[in-house]
Amino acid sequence: MDARGILAKLRHGTALGDDELAWMAAGLADGDVSDAQAGAFAMGICRSGLDEAGRVALTLAMRASGDTLAxxxxxxxxxxxxxxxxxxxxSLILAPALAACGAYVPMISGRGLGHTGGTLDKLEAIPGVGIMLDEPRLxxxxxxxxxxxAGATGNIAPADKRLYAVRDVTSTVDSLDLITASILSKKLAAGLEGLVLDVKVGTGAFMKDVAAARDLAQALVGTANAAGCPTTALISDMNQPLVPSLGNALEVAEVMRVLTGQTGGAIVDLCAALGGALLAGAGLAASNDEGAAQITAAIADGRAAERFGAMIAALGGPxxxxxxxxxxxPEATVMREVPAAxxxxxxxxxGEALGLAVVGLGGGRKVERDVIDPAVGLSGVVALGAQVRKGQPLAVVHAARPALxxxxxxxxxxxITLGDAPVGAGPLIVERIG
Known part of the structure; x- marks a missing residue:
């Protein structure tokens, strides 16, 4: 078996066998597959697609390309x-809340991508926190x-790491099959007994319409369940920021206000819905509603905050x-209100434009080597449907320099578009899959 033969089958639209997909994943991980062949493979999958069995086989092969946890x-x-x-x-709220409700949560997270912030970048806004742990420490x-x-080590799904870099430069990032295998190969490698997916839809999400979000959610749920990990998905609204702040330290501040009982709202509701589905699926709650109530209680009574504090200390933070x-x-040196005209x-x-504004401030990466400024971003972003007066702030900019x-x-x-018509926010949970 070799890459040329597998690529020839892809070029002619012939379905690949499990052994061929496994060979390609292993070759991506150990270097037997060249960059040119990896790009051709990604393009072939993007053009021809995989059936559900092929999607499961590719996901499992990419998971098996590196270490798996038990x-x-x-x-x-x-x-x-x-x-x-x-x-x-x-994630910063739900992980400790789930732990407070009796679950174990080894959450392997990522950095910012495009206009969206990364969980690891947010954690690193806290002084001293280190997110790259070896397996014994994790x-x-x-x-x-x-x-x-924590971040994934180099030994977690290395085939995905290699293929993702190739996809980025071959315009194959938006392949449903490759997205599914990329997400799930890393999650399944963590040895999970249950997974919930928050599939975003709206102006601040990668998926702008419900049909596309539903297709992705169904592919993810079907593949994960077929691979042996009980999984459900919630399609959630992202037509406005989930909290009124964007930027790493500013979002950590919002998390702390939630965990210490100073604020609530949509983010608590979403944490409850996601956590409720997980707890019910794992037998730690009798129903989704009971599980949601457990998550809400863990946040309200301070148990989630206690777990969060213990995690930060264990990662080297205060x-x-x-x-x-x-x-x-950290705090930015320049703060400027943006008044309504x-x-x-x-x-x-x-939402995507707001996210890109934060990237422009230095709060995200345009290229992988960029260094993030954790202090910059936006706070006090107005809500959809809010009535504003001329001169009232639409948001507050936190920047390092006046020009930025x-x-x-x-x-x-x-x-932010203003008009005369009354506007109501849509439902937070648009649809449930699985």
């Missing part, structure tokens, strides 16, 4: 994955705290971060 714990091992949105800091933190949020978080988070009702929010603040302010004005 657990011997006294409760279910669960996790959540989001397809990415703006102001989406659910296991230790999970056992001691109940949850950990021991008393929960009690003194305001003194530890006229009276009106917020008709629409272009000017550019971000202009982007904010362009991203």
């Amino acid at each position: 657990w011997d714990l006294d409760a279910p091992v669960l996790d959540k994955h989001s397809t990415g949105g703006v102001g989406d800091c659910v 296991r230790s933190v999970v056992a001691e705290v109940g949850c950990v949020i 021991v008393r971060f929960v009690e003194q978080w305001q003194r530890f988070l 006229a009276d009106g009702v917020v008709q629409a929010i272009d 603040a000017d550019a971000a302010a202009q982007a904010v004005r362009g991203a």
Whole structure:
């Protein structure tokens, strides 16, 4: 078996066998498949597609290309994955809340991608926190705290790491089959007993319409379940930021306000819905509603905050971060309000444009080697349907330099549409799959 023969079958539209997909995944991981062959493979999958069996086979082969974790714990091992949105800091709340409800959560997370923020970048806004753990340390933190949020080591699904880099330069990132295999190969390698997927749809998401989000959710759920990991998905609204702040330290501040009982709203509702589905599926709650109530209670009574603080300390951060978080988070040197040009009702929010404004401030990466400024971003972003008066702030820009603040302010004005008609936010949970 060799890459040329497999690529020839792809070129002619012939379905690949499980052994051929396994050979390609192993070759991607160990270098037997060249960059040119990897690009041709990605393009072939993108053009010809895979059936469900092929999608499962590719996912399992990519998972098997590196290390896989197995657990011997006294409760279910669960996790959540989001397809990415703006102001989406659910993971930082949900992981400790699940741990407080009796689950173990080894959450392997990623960095910012495009206009969306990365969970690891947000964690690293906290001084001292280190997110690259070797396997013994990851296991230790999970056992001691109940949850950990960390980066993938080089040995977790290395075939995906190689293929993803090729996809980015061959315009094959949006292949449903390759997206599914990429997401699930890493999650399945973590040895999960249950997974919930938060598939975002709207202006701040990668999927802009419900049909596309549904296709992705169905592919992910079908593949994960067929691979042996009980999985459900929620399609959630991303037509406005989930919290009113965008940017790494600013979103951590929002998380701390939630965990310490100072605020709530949509992010708590989404955490409850996602966590409720996980707890019910794992037998830790009798129903989704009961599971959601458990998550809400763990946030409200401070147990989630306690687990979060223990996790931050275990990752090298401040021991008393929960009690003194305001003194530890970095602050931008320039803060500027963006006043509304006229009276009106917020008709629409272009979440992607807001996310890109944060990237322009230095809060995200344009290329992989960029260094993130954790302090910059936007706060106080107005909500969809809000009534604003002329001169009232649409948002506050946090920047390192005045010129960057000017550019971000202009982007904010362009991203927020005002009008006269009353507007109501749509349902937070658009659809449930599985």
